[in-house]
Amino acid sequence: MAKPNGVSKQELIQYAKECLVEKGTEKFTLRAVADTAGVTQGTIYYHFRTKEQLLLSIVEDICEKSWYEISKSNTYVLKQAIASAKSRCSYNSFFHQLFILMTAASFKNEKIRNQLSEIMQAENQALSENLLKIWPASPVHGVSMEAWGIMFNAMVDGLAMQALLQKDFPVEKVYQEFEQIIEALTNLSEKEAAE
Amino acid sequence: MAKPNGVSKQELIQYAKECLVEKGTEKFTLRAVADTAGVTQGTIYYHFRTKEQLLLSIVEDICEKSWYEISKSNTYVLKQAIASAKSRCSYNSFFHQLFILMTAASFKNEKIRNQLSEIMQAENQALSENLLKIWPASPVHGVSMEAWGIMFNAMVDGLAMQALLQKDFPVEKVYQEFEQIIEALTNLSEKEAAE
Amino acid sequence: MAKPNGVSKQELIQYAKECLVEKGTEKFTLRAVADTAGVTQGTIYYHFRTKEQLLLSIVEDICEKSWYEISKSNTYVLKQAIASAKSRCSYNSFFHQLFILMTAASFKNEKIRNQLSEIMQAENQALSENLLKIWPASPVHGVSMEAWGIMFNAMVDGLAMQALLQKDFPVEKVYQEFEQIIEALTNLSEKEAAE
Amino acid sequence: MAKPNGVSKQELIQYAKECLVEKGTEKFTLRAVADTAGVTQGTIYYHFRTKEQLLLSIVEDICEKSWYEISKSNTYVLKQAIASAKSRCSYNSFFHQLFILMTAASFKNEKIRNQLSEIMQAENQALSENLLKIWPASPVHGVSMEAWGIMFNAMVDGLAMQALLQKDFPVEKVYQEFEQIIEALTNLSEKEAAE
DNA sequence: GATGAATGAGGTTTCATTCAT
DNA sequence: GATGAATGAAACCTCATTCAT
Numbered sequence: 072m073a074k075p076n077g078v079s080k081q082e083l084i085q086y087a088k089e090c091l092v093e094k095g096t097e098k099f100t101l102r103a104v105a106d107t108a109g110v111t112q113g114t115i116y117y118h119f120r121t122k123e124q125l126l127l128s129i130v131e132d133i134c135e136k137s138w139y140e141i142s143k144s145n146t147y148v149l150k151q152a153i154a155s156a157k158s159r160c161s162y163n164s165f166f167h168q169l170f171i172l173m174t175a176a177s178f179k180n181e182k183i184r185n186q187l188s189e190i191m192q193a194e195n196q197a198l199s200e201n202l203l204k205i206w207p208a209s210p211v212h213g214v215s216m217e218a219w220g221i222m223f224n225a226m227v228d229g230l231a232m233q234a235l236l237q238k239d240f241p242v243e244k245v246y247q248e249f250e251q252i253i254e255a256l257t258n259l260s261e262k263e264a265a266e
Numbered sequence: 267m268a269k270p271n272g273v274s275k276q277e278l279i280q281y282a283k284e285c286l287v288e289k290g291t292e293k294f295t296l297r298a299v300a301d302t303a304g305v306t307q308g309t310i311y312y313h314f315r316t317k318e319q320l321l322l323s324i325v326e327d328i329c330e331k332s333w334y335e336i337s338k339s340n341t342y343v344l345k346q347a348i349a350s351a352k353s354r355c356s357y358n359s360f361f362h363q364l365f366i367l368m369t370a371a372s373f374k375n376e377k378i379r380n381q382l383s384e385i386m387q388a389e390n391q392a393l394s395e396n397l398l399k400i401w402p403a404s405p406v407h408g409v410s411m412e413a414w415g416i417m418f419n420a421m422v423d424g425l426a427m428q429a430l431l432q433k434d435f436p437v438e439k440v441y442q443e444f445e446q447i448i449e450a451l452t453n454l455s456e457k458e459a460a461e
Numbered sequence: 462m463a464k465p466n467g468v469s470k471q472e473l474i475q476y477a478k479e480c481l482v483e484k485g486t487e488k489f490t491l492r493a494v495a496d497t498a499g500v501t502q503g504t505i506y507y508h509f510r511t512k513e514q515l516l517l518s519i520v521e522d523i524c525e526k527s528w529y530e531i532s533k534s535n536t537y538v539l540k541q542a543i544a545s546a547k548s549r550c551s552y553n554s555f556f557h558q559l560f561i562l563m564t565a566a567s568f569k570n571e572k573i574r575n576q577l578s579e580i581m582q583a584e585n586q587a588l589s590e591n592l593l594k595i596w597p598a599s600p601v602h603g604v605s606m607e608a609w610g611i612m613f614n615a616m617v618d619g620l621a622m623q624a625l626l627q628k629d630f631p632v633e634k635v636y637q638e639f640e641q642i643i644e645a646l647t648n649l650s651e652k653e654a655a656e
Numbered sequence: 657m658a659k660p661n662g663v664s665k666q667e668l669i670q671y672a673k674e675c676l677v678e679k680g681t682e683k684f685t686l687r688a689v690a691d692t693a694g695v696t697q698g699t700i701y702y703h704f705r706t707k708e709q710l711l712l713s714i715v716e717d718i719c720e721k722s723w724y725e726i727s728k729s730n731t732y733v734l735k736q737a738i739a740s741a742k743s744r745c746s747y748n749s750f751f752h753q754l755f756i757l758m759t760a761a762s763f764k765n766e767k768i769r770n771q772l773s774e775i776m777q778a779e780n781q782a783l784s785e786n787l788l789k790i791w792p793a794s795p796v797h798g799v800s801m802e803a804w805g806i807m808f809n810a811m812v813d814g815l816a817m818q819a820l821l822q823k824d825f826p827v828e829k830v831y832q833e834f835e836q837i838i839e840a841l842t843n844l845s846e847k848e849a850a851e
Numbered sequence: 852g853a854t855g856a857a858t859g860a861g862g863t864t865t866c867a868t869t870c871a872t
Numbered sequence: 873g874a875t876g877a878a879t880g881a882a883a884c885c886t887c888a889t890t891c892a893t
Contacts, residue, residue: 095374175370179290218443225424248413255406485764565760569680578821601840608833619810638803645796
């Protein structure tokens with residue numbers, strides 16, 4: 072009976088994201104989103120014309136958020152980036168669960184795939200640029216900064232995946248050792264530069 | 267050992283895996299599996315009591331296959347392991363798509379998660395052992411061999427994820443540079459050992 | 462006399478008619494009408510209280526138009542009436558499509574049915590009167606002028622139906638032969654009258 | 657819970673036809689058909705994969721029935737054909753209501769349209785052949801037998817439409833006068849042939 | 852052992868309609 | 873006078889599951 076109860080599109084997306092992670096792809100139904108948001112299914116259809124549109128909006132939202140993070144990343148240094156990655160890397164991490172769910176969905180949805188791909192490449196590049204700030208040269212001769220960015224990012228995602236699968240995954244320990252490796256690489260870099 | 271007009275359990279699993287990757291989680295229906303296998307839905311129910319059972323069988327199958335690979339890995343050396351990882355790391359890679367789909371499913375299914383987790387830890391360990399064969403000592407002081415195994419594995423998965431998302435991901439180039447890093451680490455390891 | 466940014470009732474009816482023929486009964490939704498008219502659904506409700514009211518207005522509109530035609534028909538002769546019928550009798554004819562759609566709707570809506578019935582009877586009568594002008598007597602003994610009107614009208618509608626169903630229906634040829642029959646009947650009429 | 661209760665596809669079509677005429681296009685829902693047939697909606701979907709398929713099956717059924725009638729028509733004579741037409745031409749006539757509903761649906765569905773068109777042409781031809789049996793020559797010079805078939809058929813449909821719209825349409829009277837016209841035309845035909 | 856017709860719960864989607872603004 | 877966000881009922885459709893055969 073048409074009371075404008077002021078649930079904005081953005082809020083709906085937030086509710087949808089929560090639903091998605093809470094219920095998993097399988098049980099991610101529009102009814103669930105509607106119930107969570109306290110509106111009727113019709114309302115969802117008024118804002119997003121299909122379920123796919125809602126999913127795409129979720130990806131867009133993730134991407135926008137990520138862009139914001141990335142745009143900040145030029146100023147903060149690698150250590151902070153890693154700290155941030157670690158914080159998102161825990162059993163039940165909202166962000167990575169969402170990302171993997173979306174990756175799974177992307178296999179059959181090019182639009183989703185393209186958007187995720189874009190954000191991933193942007194993250195790779197942001198990482199490369201950060202590395203440039205602390206490394207005068209590539210620590211290993213023949214390995215481009217671009218590649219370092221790709222690999223660091225890959226490792227962050229890979230560790231997150233392991234953490235999501237394994238309840239007692241030693242996040243603390245692994246990240247600590249990871250930072251030691253970075254330190255060692257930084258030393259190598261300086262030696263390389265000296266030559 | 268297929269029966270005259272029948273389909274063996276193992277064959278059904280194979281068909282199911284194909285369906286899953288071909289159709290995606292969303293459209294992975296028992297009817298689709300039945301159609302692909304050329305049997306009726308009833309037949310599937312004869313072999314698996316529920317859809318979940320079928321899914322679990324798929325994970326088990328993946329794991330068995332992986333165990334076999336791992337058991338071999340004790341004998342083959344790191345380079346071959348990486349070559350194998352690379353070969354599975356391409357846009358549309360069947361194996362990694364399946365693995366990510368299963369990971370996504372695992373978030374809401376503890377049995378699946380436990381199995382995937384086990385296999386992942388086994389792989390981590392196999393990698394550690396392989397590294398021990400070529401590294402006399404850890405290349406970086408304070409980083410355990412265990413951690414190196416975890417991180418290498420993480421990177422392989424992370425790279426696969428990027429490759430699945432990005433059509434023109436430079437697999438060749440990245441893996442080549444990855445191998446250069448390993449070489450450099452091997453040198454470092456030798457220096458460490460010499461001290 | 463359209464208001465600045467508004468849409469008059471008459472215009473809405475016109476848009477609705479177009480929608481109905483363009484989209485068919487199935488997809489004839491108030492949203493479609495609103496979109497076509499460039500207004501919102503609310504606006505339609507301002508002018509028509511229900512969808513049924515809009516439908517009825519469409520029938521009324523058709524009928525009014527038809528009354529106008531009929532009122533003219535007393536002056537123009539049969540040949541012109543037939544030419545007019547022929548022109549409306551082509552594959553994709555707007556008018557007859559609308560009429561048949563309305564007839565289909567009328568089966569479950571007495572108001573619509575009554576209005577369509579009235580206009581049909583008026584057309585029958587108008588045809589009879591026209592025939593009286595060119596026929597001194599009924600060409601066939603025992604057949605009333607009223608019946609001739611009914612039958613001529615029936616044939617015009619029946620031919621239209623065939624033309625709507627069959628893409629390559631030979632409208633030209635059939636109408637030409639129809640006129641020859643009328644001529645023959647006119648001769649008969651004169652003979653009858655002479656007796 | 658899966659009791660085969662033996663509702664055949666053919667029976668479902670019959671129930672669907674009844675529903676269609678009883679409820680009209682608008683209210684022709686699969687639930688209604690299911691309820692009428694005493695099965696669940698799922699059953700309908702087991703037999704017909706979509707609503708459109710069910711509609712098409714209805715048309716096919718009408719057409720098959722009509723083919724049967726037509727195949728008989730080569731033997732029975734015109735008078736009987738007209739008697740049959742008259743019997744189907746009454747207020748609430750099941751057959752013609754169905755036919756007009758389908759014609760309305762056909763405007764937006766080429767498959768339906770093509771099938772209806774075919775049956776109509778077959779009927780036209782069957783009528784022509786029947787006329788040949790009682791008319792030694794065309795009653796009006798220059799009017800082909802083919803055209804007579806088309807026009808007779810058109811008139812039968814047109815009269816049915818009027819009868820469906822008008823409760824007190826004088827079917828008896830009109831058909832009686834129609835037969836008189838045929839008689840007159842038969843006389844004309846004989847005169848023509850004599851020349 | 853295998854089938855396939857049938858189910859029923861629940862999914863996505865549509866749409867006439869309402870009402871605060 | 874006009875809007876458009878919101879509704880809720882009901883539409884079409886899917887699918888895991890059952891069971892007589």
